[in-house]
Amino acid sequence: MKKIVLSLGLMAAVLVSCNEKKTTDTTEPKENTEEILNPDPAHNAQNSLDWFGEYTGTLPCADCEGIEYLVKLTEDNTFEVTTTYQPSGDSFVEKGNMVWHENGMIIRLSTDNYDQQFKVVENAIIYLDQQGDEIKGDMADLYRLEKK
Numbered sequence: 001m002k003k004i005v006l007s008l009g010l011m012a013a014v015l016v017s018c019n020e021k022k023t024t025d026t027t028e029p030k031e032n033t034e035e036i037l038n039p040d041p042a043h044n045a046q047n048s049l050d051w052f053g054e055y056t057g058t059l060p061c062a063d064c065e066g067i068e069y070l071v072k073l074t075e076d077n078t079f080e081v082t083t084t085y086q087p088s089g090d091s092f093v094e095k096g097n098m099v100w101h102e103n104g105m106i107i108r109l110s111t112d113n114y115d116q117q118f119k120v121v122e123n124a125i126i127y128l129d130q131q132g133d134e135i136k137g138d139m140a141d142l143y144r145l146e147k148k
Contacts, residue, residue, distance in 0.1 A: 044104030045120035055125050055145035061085065069145055071109070071118070071125065073098065079109045081116070106132065123147040 045051055052075045058066040065086040072080040079098045084091040094114040098107045101117075106128070108117050117132050118125040127143040129135055135143045 046100050046104035049120060049122060051120045051125075054148040056148060057145040058086070059127055059145075060139060060142050064088070069127075071145055073107070073125075081109060081114060118145075 052073050055071040055073070056069060058068050061067045068084040068086065070082040070084075077098050077100075079094075079096060081094045082091060083094075094109070094111045096109065096111040096114075098109050100107055106117055106119050107125075108115070110116075117128040119128060119134060124147060125145050126134060127145065134140065
């Protein structure tokens with residue numbers, strides 16, 4: 001009988017011990033939203049990514065089937081943009097110097113005939129609207145040019 005009482009007491013102690021472990025806080029730490037909203041300026045697309053290279057994709061067009069883009073960015077901050085309208089095949093080439101936005105995430109490709117901003121991300125550039133904002137909604141993914 002003493003063995004049963006002793007065993008029950010030992011089991012109760014083990015159960016209480018296990019229960020105490022379950023009640024400890026296992027939630028993961030919350031992300032620091034300040035770091036997300038204001039990333040470290042020392043680490044941005046300009047100085048942390050291999051942004052130079054060629055980017056391609058077909059962007060939506062209001063009055064044609066699409067516009068094929070080939071964007072070449074060089075390490076000396078020059079660019080070449082070739083746009084080809086589908087299905088006509090009409091093609092245009094613009095060359096010039098690119099300018100980085102102060103945040104190091106956005107580039108402006110501008111000539112006398114061409115002015116466009118892109119957000120630089122890992123292995124892609126994102127075509128921005130006239131105000132310099134990302135295009136939102138169902139078609140947002142269509143405005144991404146992938147690195148070759």
